[in-house]
Amino acid sequence: MTPQDSTTEETTPPSGSVPEPEGTAPEYGLHRRLRLMGAVLAGGLAVVLALLLWLGVLVPAKQEAAGYSDADAAYAAVAIEHNAQAVQLTALAPGRSTDDEVLALAVEVGEASAGRVRELADWLEARDIPVPTAGREALALAEDGLDTELPDDGSGPRSGASAHSHEGGNHGMLTDEQVNGIAALHAQDFDIALLAALVEHHYGGLQPADEEITEGEDAEAKALAQAEADAIRVEVEKVRDVLAAIGGPGSNDGSGS
Template identity: 80%
Template structure:
């Protein structure tokens, strides 16, 4: 026997003794299922990590950032609410030109609108200094005031509004009017408009006292508390002025027998 023959005989198994490798290779379907399960597990783990990171950010990092900056959630919430409140006062004041013919009403509307716009600007600056987003209503109110509150601005009959949805509120909260209530005032003119506008401003201004008072007692940031105190002081003065003009034109509180 040659060396080649011996090697062949030693390494070649009988045909009946060939190893069966079928069980060592998993079916393709089982492999695909396992792969999908591993992918799903990775996706779920990634999603859980995102959720945990968000909870950490909301529960730890945000309060820590506020603490380091010297303000609280109550301070930032007040600034946002007060901006929306003053923004609506600007919107109401902008209705007067073109609807009122009373010089006192027109002058008062400009005063209220400009004062409210100034408060929006101060509150927006407070938020921006702390890298907090300014409500859209505030930016739009400032744009409305910049166009001039002493001249009639073009509108579609419901008032010169800076943008649709500028006030996404339901009304009845802190004296805020609903869009439907603003529309009803905008549909009037002459003395009916004057009385409706000034009556709405009285209720609206009084409503702004509550969030400001809460900030004064519960706020942390000294600047925010000072803005709230300035708001309270200004509201009390403005309400007296509005009620005086309202009474003079025969609205509620007048002494000529035409008001209630």
């Protein structure tokens, strides 16, 4: 056998075998990429399904075990925002009001509102629910002291960007423009504007409180709502009495309307 014949025999495929067609390697690569994509999509779908399971099953189950509902949590958040604005409004009084009775009432209402914020924040934190930023800012204002004049930019001693983000028109909440308008006043004009705003603001807070009392599930949240509703009605009467005494709406000296 010549060397040429030997080389031919060694390189000739055995009988019955079929050489790999050209293009096999690229096709194999495509199949591999498709399998990889399928695995990624399957993993993503698993994550989505797990999230839906958590939202649809585990969260309600946790709420049921803790005895509260979405409505309870929503009330707590809304009530915190509402009471936080009351704190911010009453914090305007030092440096603007010259009436001792108005100043004392502002401190009383502000501290009571801050107390409600603290109770509602405790309720949320005990259930691992975030506390609205406005609530934390209001508590910081109250800690600084609502009977002392705090430095501000002319629109009130409010801290943080969210303190100026009230949409207004909901449950008696004031808009930024309304708050800024009150903050621009002094003496009797300020007193009348502040107390009139507090009356409307407090009345607005009765709706979510009354809804929680009748529709809530958590016993503690319902008790907080009942306490708030009772306090609001008492505070409104005090504010109305002082408002009338200084010549605001409801007074009998002819200067109010």
